[in-house]
Amino acid sequence: MSRSILVFDSGVGGLSILTEMQKLLPQHHYHYLFDHARLPYGELDEQVLIDGCVALIVPVAQQIQADIVVIACNSASTLVLPALRAMLAIPVVGVVPAIKPAAQLSRSKHIGLLATPGTIKRHYTHQLIAEYASDCHVELFGSSELVMIAEQKCAGLPVSQQQLAQLLGPVSQTTIDVLVLGCTHFPMLKEEIASVLGHGVTLLDSGEAIARRVQQLLADNTHSCDINIERGADAYYTGTITEGLKQLLVSKGFNAIKKLTANGQLDI
Known part of the structure; x- marks a missing residue:
């Protein structure tokens, strides 16, 4: 049975999550919505971020008859899930930094979290650390520049x-042995980051865990809107994107790449 899955991010970072979902669940139809007009999310005011995400995601989820929504953005996930769950009668999955597996994996009990400034300062992030990494020394590193470098790489520009x-x-100046990539953009720079930090630092992200969670929820969710949905993927965006980014999306198998209309509707 094919389901309609909506994946949302501020930019193309969420493709790292979508790719893992497609590997595990290739039979479904994916809709990728990214808010390029307000990138990067890590620097937005909290209420501005919440209101903007809800205004984008809810009507799109309704229009495509989504069976599940995945917020493939750490900065957004730390804030918008309660508001979205209050307005949607379908599962809404968020992405959280892989603090728990990092703490379990670390031999030195000295780990790092690399994320956007917004994610680094969120109370939710610090709760995760207190709950799952209380036996570790956790160092926090915030960067919005890395988000833009990942976007540029996806647009075909050199890193x-x-x-x-x-x-x-x-990060290089510490003795951490595990670094959590706490932004969905960062796995797109995994090879480059690894070359800088060396083999002594293991890089972790949440992609596979989110894919497994979606698989679990879809198996439990019997309220599919349309059992005849065709498999594949479509992309929708706000703002402007480069030709290089469009070509990347085409190379990843997206059937349609369309700009969200001014009134928040999809041309589908």
């Missing part, structure tokens, strides 16, 4: 290893 090394300088 400056020198710039990356400068941004990751504070």
Whole structure:
């Protein structure tokens, strides 16, 4: 049975989550909605972020008859889930930093979290650390620049290893053995980050865990809107995107790539 799955992010970082979901659940139809007009989310005021996400996600979820919504953005997930769940009668899954598995994996009990400034300062993030990594020394590193570098890479532009090394300088100067990639954009730079930090640091993200959670919820959810939905993927965005980014989406198998209309409707 094919289901309609809505994946949302501020930019293309959520593709790292969507890719893991497609590997595990290839039979479903995916709708990828990204709010390029307000990127990066890590610097937005909290209420502005919540209101904007709800205004985008709810009408789109209703229009495509989504069976489940995945908020593939750590910054948004720390804030918008209660508001969305209050307005949607379908499961809403958020992404949280992989603090728990990092604490379990670390031998030195010295781990790091690399995320956007918004995620780093959220009370929710600090609750995760207190609950699952109380036996670890956890260092926090915030960066919005890495989000934009990931976006540029996806648009076909080269990544400056020198710039990356400068941004990751504070991480390199520590003795952590596990680094949590707490932004869905960052796995897109996994190889480049690994080359800067070396083999002594294990990089963790939440992609596979989110895919398994979606699989579990869809198995439990018997309220499918349309059992005849065709498999595949469509992308919708706000703002503007480059031709290089469009080509990336095409290469990833998206059937349609369309801009969200001014009144928040999808041309589907």
